[in-house]
Amino acid sequence: MEIKYTIQGLLIYITIALYLLALFASIFRLKKFGHLLYFLGFIAAVVSFGYRWYHVRHVPMQNLFEVFLCLGMIYPVSLFSRYVLRIGGQTADMLIGAVVLFPAGFIFSANPLKLPPALQSWLFVPHVTVYVLSYIFMAKAAFHAVLQLLGKNPRSGDNLLPPEEATYRLTCVGFPLLTMGLVLGSVWGKRAWGDYWGWDPKELWSLASWLVYVGYLHFRYMFGKKHPRINSIWAIAGITVIVVTLLWVNLSRFFPGLHSYGATM
Amino acid sequence: MWAAMALITLLFFLSVYGAFLGPKRAKEFFNSIPLTVFWLVFIILLIAGIGLFRRLIRKPALLLIHAGCIFVFAGALWGSVKGHTLRQKLLGIDKIPSGFMQIYEGHSDNRVISQDEQIRELPFSIGLKDFRIEHYKPEYLYIQSRQGDYWRCPVEIGAEYFLSPEYGMIKIIRVFENFKIPMQGKNRIAVDDPGPGSNPALEIQIVSPNGESTTRYVFEHLPGHMHPGDELSLTYQRVISEYISELQVVRNGKVVAEKDIQVNHPLRYGGYHFYQQDYDRQAGRYTILEVTSDSGLTCVYAGYMMLCIGLCWHFWINKLSGKGKQILKAEAKGK
Numbered sequence: 001m002e003i004k005y006t007i008q009g010l011l012i013y014i015t016i017a018l019y020l021l022a023l024f025a026s027i028f029r030l031k032k033f034g035h036l037l038y039f040l041g042f043i044a045a046v047v048s049f050g051y052r053w054y055h056v057r058h059v060p061m062q063n064l065f066e067v068f069l070c071l072g073m074i075y076p077v078s079l080f081s082r083y084v085l086r087i088g089g090q091t092a093d094m095l096i097g098a099v100v101l102f103p104a105g106f107i108f109s110a111n112p113l114k115l116p117p118a119l120q121s122w123l124f125v126p127h128v129t130v131y132v133l134s135y136i137f138m139a140k141a142a143f144h145a146v147l148q149l150l151g152k153n154p155r156s157g158d159n160l161l162p163p164e165e166a167t168y169r170l171t172c173v174g175f176p177l178l179t180m181g182l183v184l185g186s187v188w189g190k191r192a193w194g195d196y197w198g199w200d201p202k203e204l205w206s207l208a209s210w211l212v213y214v215g216y217l218h219f220r221y222m223f224g225k226k227h228p229r230i231n232s233i234w235a236i237a238g239i240t241v242i243v244v245t246l247l248w249v250n251l252s253r254f255f256p257g258l259h260s261y262g263a264t265m
Numbered sequence: 266m267w268a269a270m271a272l273i274t275l276l277f278f279l280s281v282y283g284a285f286l287g288p289k290r291a292k293e294f295f296n297s298i299p300l301t302v303f304w305l306v307f308i309i310l311l312i313a314g315i316g317l318f319r320r321l322i323r324k325p326a327l328l329l330i331h332a333g334c335i336f337v338f339a340g341a342l343w344g345s346v347k348g349h350t351l352r353q354k355l356l357g358i359d360k361i362p363s364g365f366m367q368i369y370e371g372h373s374d375n376r377v378i379s380q381d382e383q384i385r386e387l388p389f390s391i392g393l394k395d396f397r398i399e400h401y402k403p404e405y406l407y408i409q410s411r412q413g414d415y416w417r418c419p420v421e422i423g424a425e426y427f428l429s430p431e432y433g434m435i436k437i438i439r440v441f442e443n444f445k446i447p448m449q450g451k452n453r454i455a456v457d458d459p460g461p462g463s464n465p466a467l468e469i470q471i472v473s474p475n476g477e478s479t480t481r482y483v484f485e486h487l488p489g490h491m492h493p494g495d496e497l498s499l500t501y502q503r504v505i506s507e508y509i510s511e512l513q514v515v516r517n518g519k520v521v522a523e524k525d526i527q528v529n530h531p532l533r534y535g536g537y538h539f540y541q542q543d544y545d546r547q548a549g550r551y552t553i554l555e556v557t558s559d560s561g562l563t564c565v566y567a568g569y570m571m572l573c574i575g576l577c578w579h580f581w582i583n584k585l586s587g588k589g590k591q592i593l594k595a596e597a598k599g600k
Binding site for chain 2: 084085114115116117118120121169172173175176179180183186187188190191192193194195196197198199200201204205207208211212214215218219221222249
């Protein structure tokens with residue numbers, strides 16, 4: 001664990017601080033002030049991402065530090081969920097934003113790296129972007145699954161969906177993105193390495209996480225809301241496998257493969 | 266539906282197991298006879314599912330998703346090693362599933378070393394006009410003192426960099442692609458040899474605070490090398506931006522196609538794809554290409570398209586649009 005005494009580090013710490021302040025403001029029912037802080041945190045996250053972009057001279061999605069920096073810009077997903085999907089959890093999003101920026105601020109190395117030849121492809125940005133978006137939606141879905149298991153429901157006046165339905169709806173948004181991430185990765189693998197499926201550990205864990213959600217969607221189709229706790233467990237299992245795919249596969253020595261460049265500690 | 270759930274769960278556990286095997290063993294495992302049977306069962310079940318569940322036919326989005334999966338699996342089986350072997354036995358179509366070619370600069374070859382280490386021949390030859398490696402600019406000289414001070418200096422001939430009052434300054438004198446000191450004659454002068462070989466190096470001058478000047482050579486292949494009495498550790502580092510093979514396709518003695526291939530930009534010709542795979546790391550005289558057959562690829566890509574379109578249609582348009590929300594509500598109430 002290291003503190004980054006750089007402009008990049010400072011921007012990350014400001015974002016984390018704003019997200020946490022927003023979280024506390026929301027907890028203490030200062031909703032409008034909390035929302036303002038959350039928005040300012042998002043602006044800081046965008047500036048941080050833009051600064052990194054300027055610094056490394058390519059879209060910063062190359063390694064875990066940059067992916068987590070990107071994950072920190074969660075605010076538009078919160079708005080989309082609240083006003084389009086009628087799903088709450090904005091307070092939790094503030095926490096998610098702070099949590100995902102923590103490894104970027106204190107754990108992963110921010111050393112700028114040039115893009116290796118394999119990453120110099122038009123598929124680089126869409127592949128990572130859809131994955132990052134899907135991970136945020138799935139993380140939110142898992143949060144609502146936990147709420148369902150804890151028996152928490154939104155207040156009646158908020159006009160928000162109950163947690164089980166929120167989990168399903170968020171998965172409905174995230175699953176096509178997850179699939180596109182897998183498909184774009186496969187097409188890219190074909191262009192770069194000659195095979196659309198290389199049986200690499202990262203690919204297999206990505207397939208495993210996709211299959212958990214396939215299972216969830218089939219199970220929910222079979223039983224609807226008859227077994228809400230099992231539905232929630234599916235969604236939590238999904239995000240668990242995603243975390244393994246994103247972190248363990250890149251950082252562990254168990255899984256050497258073509259995606260190892262993603263890990264820089 | 267339970268059968269589908271069972272197969273999905275089984276495939277999940279197989280994927281996790283395969284992840285622990287590593288790419289090579291996982292590939293063998295998933296292409297083994299029992300797993301080939303598993304894939305066939307998966308396809309049959311998907312087809313049966315479409316036949317049995319009327320909803321899958323009534324809803325085009327769901328049909329696209331499931332038919333897309335069938336296309337992906339079918340294309341993968343068609344393009345697999347076993348698919349190639351089967352086609353050769355049944356239809357007499359002889360195609361190399363995958364392999365490698367080693368081609369020297371200025372030569373052409375049609376021999377492919379297949380994955381089972383057999384030498385097979387393509388119906389055309391691939392010629393290598395030139396192979397080169399490009400690097401990001403600027404290149405850097407990294408300097409570190411024994412006390413842990415650290416400097417990064419862009420490599421530019423004639424550039425001078427002041428390090429500190431303690432260590433003085435350095436000047437970049439010369440850049441070598443292939444550093445050599447000929448052993449003939451009395452004078453040992455470093456030259457940049459245009460012949461085969463690769464030994465990138467820098468000639469630098471270190472001027473100490475008291476004005477003493479020493480010449481040092483820094484080799485890319487010896488990063489951080491220092492003698493016992495040296496104060497500074499020097500590393501010459503270049504970052505590869507691209508590997509480029511200038512290829513020609515020769516058929517009946519005539520050049521029928523040309524392409525400079527790079528990573529992410531393969532050559533496609535005659536039902537095969539040619540990828541930049543490796544190169545002669547000692548002297549850069551030859552390139553190694555990966556050759557793969559394109560059998561089944563169109564089917565797989567069509568499946569991907571169907572899957573993605575079907576999912577967006579079903580989950581985004583049907584479920585989340587205004588009408589979709591009503592359906593979702595009705596479904597929720599019904600269950």
